[in-house]
Amino acid sequence: MKEVNLKKFDNSWYKPGSIFKRFTWHVISSIFINSNLPVPIKIKIFILRLFGAEVGHNVTIKPSVNIKYPWFLKIKDNVWIGEKVWIDNFVEVVLHENVCISQNALLLTGNHNYKSELFDLMPGKIILEKGAWIGAKSVVCPGVKVKSHAILTVGSVATKDLDEYKIYQGNPAIFVRNREIL
Amino acid sequence: MKEVNLKKFDNSWYKPGSIFKRFTWHVISSIFINSNLPVPIKIKIFILRLFGAEVGHNVTIKPSVNIKYPWFLKIKDNVWIGEKVWIDNFVEVVLHENVCISQNALLLTGNHNYKSELFDLMPGKIILEKGAWIGAKSVVCPGVKVKSHAILTVGSVATKDLDEYKIYQGNPAIFVRNREIL
């Protein structure tokens, strides 16, 4: 059987931004965003915009939020990002209006080609459409689109697109019931 | 279809304590409880009691334990709280005698009414009865009572009450076998 060889791994084609920008972001983020300090939301948003994020109105960002690269992040109005949420965005992540990401959830944009001995990086962008709710400690996998008002329940893993106004649970997350807003 | 509007969210009826108390707790906790510093257990318990927690004898609290509001927390004798456990208690959480909460587990007391466009906060208290074991990286959902000596296995999600002397696994956690203590 063929074997994987991580020494041959090559992601030189992937250009996430200059080392200076990434280093500066890492340091600033560790102090103001990915930290437990009670930093006012206006300062967090100011910093995120300074590093290229698009941030709408009335956005809430709790402590210890880990964002990989803010210049790949778009946040629309009325979005909530819970404590210890991890947006691991090697590529674009878009959070539409009224999205709620609960505490300790993970948005994962980096996959690997496990069928190749080179274990190539395969980034996939994530889109959370309006009104979607990503439950606490759940994971959205690379390339997944969570459609309008879909819900991923606590601790679940979305490996495929989630349909609008539907609720998904488990690992892999499967449809369990409809979401009716009365 | 109706849509959720987080701008209309209103939790003004929810009174978790004065902003001064919460802010002071957040800062003190970040240094002594929710941190990796090797703080003696007696100091941790002294601080927790100072902020209104009820803490029994022979209690173990490992590093980086995140407690939302200690004034809503009751810990009886011989309880173990593992590293990086997160007690996200918007309302009361009671840990009875000989409860073990393993590392990185999450007790979640805040839900939202996803059937309302207002996404209302729906807190639910959590009771872990004596001898219960909450496995590493698992989650207890709002309003759940874990009865005497029940076990929630590693990485599982308890969405309903767990019965005494029974073992539950998966997401949602289902009964898998009895717990017999010989």
Place this chain on the structure above:
Amino acid sequence: MKEVNLKKFDNSWYKPGSIFKRFTWHVISSIFINSNLPVPIKIKIFILRLFGAEVGHNVTIKPSVNIKYPWFLKIKDNVWIGEKVWIDNFVEVVLHENVCISQNALLLTGNHNYKSELFDLMPGKIILEKGAWIGAKSVVCPGVKVKSHAILTVGSVATKDLDEYKIYQGNPAIFVRNREIL
């Protein structure tokens, strides 16, 4: 029914190393390894070796990696350890060539005998054979051997040995398909 009594818990037979060594490691690790500081990989490896870890060539260790006891850790060539990985090694953990442990995964070596009122500690060593991939936010349980090129998918929980060139998913993780490297 018999009840568990954590006051009677006794792990005095377990000798993980002197208190001085463990305390020093905890402090040093909190600064250089289990932290978000951008520490050069050469310094991390130097420290790990100083504390008794065996570390091969071409090893990658991301920020905030939590290692319990480095003197129980063997890392072979070309291994990747992702951000916030937690190697909770009360006993030996061996990571063979070309292993990848993705972000926030947990290697758990400590179990408890839940059939005893003493709740005895039952450590179990973990071996990840060459080319294995442990997915993000997944858990490998005590005593599990992950065989050559097996994959544990995102958020899954390995409670038993995983066979070579096979892919496992869920909690508990079950076989879902073969891994073919082309």
